[in-house]
Amino acid sequence: MAEVVPVTAKGRPEQAGPESTRGGIYFTPRFDIYETENELLLMAEVPGVKAEDVNLHYEQGELILHAQVKPRANPERFLAREYEVGDFYRAFKVSESIDASKIEASCKNGVLTLHLPKVEAARPRQIKVHGE
Amino acid sequence: MKLSRWQPFNEVWNPLEQFRREMNRLFENFGQGFTPATGAFPQLNLWEDGEAVLVEAELPGVDQKDLEIYVTGGNQLTIKGQRKQPELPRGVWHRQERVFGEFSRTVTLPFLVDAEKVESHLRDGVLTIRLPKHESARPRKIAVKGE
Numbered sequence: 001m002a003e004v005v006p007v008t009a010k011g012r013p014e015q016a017g018p019e020s021t022r023g024g025i026y027f028t029p030r031f032d033i034y035e036t037e038n039e040l041l042l043m044a045e046v047p048g049v050k051a052e053d054v055n056l057h058y059e060q061g062e063l064i065l066h067a068q069v070k071p072r073a074n075p076e077r078f079l080a081r082e083y084e085v086g087d088f089y090r091a092f093k094v095s096e097s098i099d100a101s102k103i104e105a106s107c108k109n110g111v112l113t114l115h116l117p118k119v120e121a122a123r124p125r126q127i128k129v130h131g132e
Numbered sequence: 133m134k135l136s137r138w139q140p141f142n143e144v145w146n147p148l149e150q151f152r153r154e155m156n157r158l159f160e161n162f163g164q165g166f167t168p169a170t171g172a173f174p175q176l177n178l179w180e181d182g183e184a185v186l187v188e189a190e191l192p193g194v195d196q197k198d199l200e201i202y203v204t205g206g207n208q209l210t211i212k213g214q215r216k217q218p219e220l221p222r223g224v225w226h227r228q229e230r231v232f233g234e235f236s237r238t239v240t241l242p243f244l245v246d247a248e249k250v251e252s253h254l255r256d257g258v259l260t261i262r263l264p265k266h267e268s269a270r271p272r273k274i275a276v277k278g279e
Binding site (some may be wrong): 031032033034037040041043047050073078079080081082083107109111 | 188
């Protein structure tokens with residue numbers, strides 16, 4: 001059974017992980033994590049992020065996501081301001097054995113989808129039971 | 133322009149003044165900050181550019197065809213839709229932080245808008261709506277007559 005331990009806590013904007021030299025607010029994106037027979041499937045909400053703005057790093061079982069969000073509106077005054085805009089950052093320790101060379105990622109409608117295929121040895125195997 | 137107040141001490145040396153400013157800053161930001169996740173959805177940013185009111189919402193994972201926008205009564209904006217969970221093969225959940233289902237929110241705009249000319253875009257999970265002000269809500273220059 002794979003276990004995914006978050007390095008950062010979920011929730012409000014915060015400074016998580018190594019600090020950026022650029023400063024500013026970071027947001028922790030919401031993640032869904034799902035495990036199938038062959039892979040770990042991660043889906044993250046990153047509104048305003050295009051594929052080319054996503055920076056993904058996987059090393060020694062640690063997956064780091066940093067997505068840059070360009071400021072969209074900068075009026076002198078907001079009539080209502082219920083959320084703020086900033087980069088997304090989140091890191092996970094992935095204890096499952098992952099074939100890093102086969103990680104695939106795509107970004108659509110503000111949702112980042114990551115496929116982390118398990119290494120062959122970590123996949124469940126159906127054991128054939130032979131009769132006589 | 134802000135009027136400066138007479139201050140008996142230099143601000144730097146006045147912790148009370150500093151405290152007052154700090155409190156003012158807190159209250160200024162109050163209400164502009166973050167509403168709890170259990171509150172209205174979607175959360176909105178609203179601003180105006182003279183000609184129009186602009187509304188922005190973050191709707192990651194919402195398909196364009198599952199989104200409806202209405203303007204009623206000249207100044208009631210309704211954003212309605214649903215976020216559908218993608219179909220998944222057999223497996224187990226480790227984390228479920230995203231929320232799916234139907235949502236609807238109606239807000240009253242500070243101006244009457246021209247419902248015919250409303251434009252909206254959904255790009256990378258960000259919805260932007262531009263609602264041009266109604267003729268009657270636009271600023272009008274009044275000529276000042278001489279004698």
